[in-house]
Amino acid sequence: xxxxxxxxxxxxxxxxxxxxxxxxxxxxxxxxxxxxxxxxxxxxxxxxxxxxxxxxxxxxxxxxxxxxxxxxxxxxxxxxxxxxxxxxxxxxxxxxxxxxxxxxxxxxxxxxxx
Amino acid sequence: xxxxxxxxxxxxxxxxxxxxxxxxxxxxxxxxxxxxxxxxxxxxxxxxxxxxxxxxxxxxxxxxxxxxxxxxxxxxxxxxxxxxxxxxxxxxxxxxxxxxxxxxxxxxxxxx
Numbered sequence: 001x002x003x004x005x006x007x008x009x010x011x012x013x014x015x016x017x018x019x020x021x022x023x024x025x026x027x028x029x030x031x032x033x034x035x036x037x038x039x040x041x042x043x044x045x046x047x048x049x050x051x052x053x054x055x056x057x058x059x060x061x062x063x064x065x066x067x068x069x070x071x072x073x074x075x076x077x078x079x080x081x082x083x084x085x086x087x088x089x090x091x092x093x094x095x096x097x098x099x100x101x102x103x104x105x106x107x108x109x110x111x112x113x114x
Numbered sequence: 115x116x117x118x119x120x121x122x123x124x125x126x127x128x129x130x131x132x133x134x135x136x137x138x139x140x141x142x143x144x145x146x147x148x149x150x151x152x153x154x155x156x157x158x159x160x161x162x163x164x165x166x167x168x169x170x171x172x173x174x175x176x177x178x179x180x181x182x183x184x185x186x187x188x189x190x191x192x193x194x195x196x197x198x199x200x201x202x203x204x205x206x207x208x209x210x211x212x213x214x215x216x217x218x219x220x221x222x223x224x225x226x
Contacts, residue, residue, distance in 0.1 A: 042219055043158075043219065101146070107156060107157045108156075
């Protein structure tokens with residue numbers, strides 16, 4: 001049963017610390033998305049990649065956030081330095097492009113920044 | 115720009131009641147339309163989809179019909195169960211790319 005995996009599932013850290021979240025997309029999928037979900041803002045697209053190349057990261061605060069795909073099986077989202085307002089659930093999703101189709105979501109990383 | 119607007123919640127229904135969650139869209143092309151469901155503590159998962167006008171998506175008793183003339187994709191279920199309690203997201207994807215546009219989500223609570 002192919003699924004997107006994310007680690008860690010929960011992270012509590014202090015303001016100013018670096019946070020790294022990891023995602024393993026479904027094997028064969030060539031598109032990866034990072035979303036952030038909060039009660040106030042709902043689901044926000046932070047960045048997405050196709051064939052490991054970043055296509056759009058306009059939703060991401062550039063000064064502290066960075067997203068990469070070192071290889072086809074790993075996507076990372078880093079926050080440095082973290083701030084309390086970054087507290088949210090971060091979801092990774094993968095899919096097949098260029099056809100418009102389903103995105104498969106991971107279980108999310110719940111981040112709390114104290 | 116391209117966007118999805120869905121009915122605001124929260125929605126509370128009694129078990130076996132009829133459910134409708136409204137969704138309308140704006141798109142420059144001919145999008146595919148989706149309903150995703152998010153159960154507490156989990157990621158979003160696809161509930162149903164439709165890729166062209168007049169298509170009906172269905173799954174687990176839920177249905178939605180792609181209406182191009184009204185630019186709508188309303189979600190319906192004839193008889194909800196407690197286990198349907200979740201947040202429901204309407205979404206569209208343009209065939210020119212793979213970016214998704216999600217609605218704000220509608221929280222549904224079904225009480226026994």
